[in-house]
Amino acid sequence: MTAVKGLLLRLSALDADAATAVRVIAHFEALLGGGLDPVLLARSTAGLAGCAAGVELSDGRTARFAPAGAALHGVPEHVSGRVDLEPAGRVWLERPGVPGPFDELVLEWMAITARVLAGRPRQTRLPSAADPALVELVLSGREDASDRVRALRLLGLAPEVPLRVAAVAGGPGTDVGVEAVALLGRGSLQGTVRVARVGSVGAVLVQRPDGFRSGSAHTASPTAELRAVLRERLRDRGTVRDSAHAIRVGVGGGTDPLDARTSWEQACSALRFAGAGGPEEAVADHDELGPVALLADIPVERLRAQADVRMLAKLECGERGGQSGQGGELLDALAAFCRTGSLRQAAARLHLHHSSVAARLARVEEELGWRLRDPQDRFRAQLALYALRLAGEGGSNGEGDGG
Numbered sequence: 001m002t003a004v005k006g007l008l009l010r011l012s013a014l015d016a017d018a019a020t021a022v023r024v025i026a027h028f029e030a031l032l033g034g035g036l037d038p039v040l041l042a043r044s045t046a047g048l049a050g051c052a053a054g055v056e057l058s059d060g061r062t063a064r065f066a067p068a069g070a071a072l073h074g075v076p077e078h079v080s081g082r083v084d085l086e087p088a089g090r091v092w093l094e095r096p097g098v099p100g101p102f103d104e105l106v107l108e109w110m111a112i113t114a115r116v117l118a119g120r121p122r123q124t125r126l127p128s129a130a131d132p133a134l135v136e137l138v139l140s141g142r143e144d145a146s147d148r149v150r151a152l153r154l155l156g157l158a159p160e161v162p163l164r165v166a167a168v169a170g171g172p173g174t175d176v177g178v179e180a181v182a183l184l185g186r187g188s189l190q191g192t193v194r195v196a197r198v199g200s201v202g203a204v205l206v207q208r209p210d211g212f213r214s215g216s217a218h219t220a221s222p223t224a225e226l227r228a229v230l231r232e233r234l235r236d237r238g239t240v241r242d243s244a245h246a247i248r249v250g251v252g253g254g255t256d257p258l259d260a261r262t263s264w265e266q267a268c269s270a271l272r273f274a275g276a277g278g279p280e281e282a283v284a285d286h287d288e289l290g291p292v293a294l295l296a297d298i299p300v301e302r303l304r305a306q307a308d309v310r311m312l313a314k315l316e317c318g319e320r321g322g323q324s325g326q327g328g329e330l331l332d333a334l335a336a337f338c339r340t341g342s343l344r345q346a347a348a349r350l351h352l353h354h355s356s357v358a359a360r361l362a363r364v365e366e367e368l369g370w371r372l373r374d375p376q377d378r379f380r381a382q383l384a385l386y387a388l389r390l391a392g393e394g395g396s397n398g399e400g401d402g403g
Helices: 002-009 016-034 038-049 103-117 132-139 145-154 176-186 223-237 257-273 286-297 300-305 307-316 327-340 343-350 354-368 375-393
Strands: 052-056 062-065 081-084 090-094 163-169 192-198 201-207 248-251 283-285
Touching: 016 038, 016 103, 038 052, 038 062, 038 090, 038 103, 052 103, 081 103, 090 103, 132 145, 132 192, 132 201, 132 257, 145 257, 163 257, 201 257, 223 248, 223 283, 248 257, 248 286, 257 283, 257 286, 257 375, 283 286, 286 375, 300 307, 300 375, 307 327, 307 354, 307 375, 327 343, 327 354, 327 375, 343 354
Parallel strands: 248 283
Antiparallel strands: 052 062, 052 090, 081 090, 163 201, 163 248, 192 201
């Protein structure tokens, strides 16, 4: 509970939407620590969400409550959102009309709380929302080292332990503050995690106590954990392109905390390589990119003028044959196949039958003249996909005022 209290003390430093998201998480954190009867979780959630809420547990117990706390009976007339529990059960909201902007986050945490209160082990921890001014100071290359050390300590980070920085971006119409808090609220990153909005990007500082190795700053990357979180959200939502609000993440390399600026720049650069697809595409790790990261140094105009990039761009927007609106699906199939080199593995990542993926790849080959079974053509396609993403980013790394 100490973490929750400390988190709430910093809400004034967050934008309003991110503050609301953190309050939602803190509400359920308080319930987790209070030993609430899982049936009464519905009453607490109804009051928080301002609409009727219900819970059905695996032992058969069911309850529905109105926002004012009165018990409701009978079958819900309109379920605006639900999350299934395992091995059985569900939680839901009954909001008239369309779901509210935070209903998805409320349902995620309601489900987490129901599982824990019903006796399942907890798998989620609360990230600490940080003061954006302190985070910007740590990421700055202009401030004195003594000021950065003080900022690190105020954030609860050790100046002598290496860290990594991640950059989080949401899709059109989403708030990056909410997306970053929701992403980290659902997942459990090992170590100390601090999150704040910096310009148009969510900045995440991850510090793990695994020390220095061979004289260089080394700390394990959170990439696998972040992809696991997005994979879980994808199972809940269904389609690849709409999953997790098209959230994208760039992960920087491990560095000395006093050189956090380097990891931040790498994270923002990696973010440009991240695509609005499955977890492997949506989370780009600067270390994994290797020499490919040098593509980010090429002027956007040159990337857009490259022949392969132009062809992919036309295919994406439906200008090259086929039906309008299917270009994104074709590129998703191409990206999955380039990454795995296997039709069946690509189909598994896209949650499609392998014959559907084969048909899409055949369309790509027909339109672009590539033979994707040829390693050289597949490598060429992968580079073109990266270049297309970089060109679409317009050269902006999203650092905003934090740069």
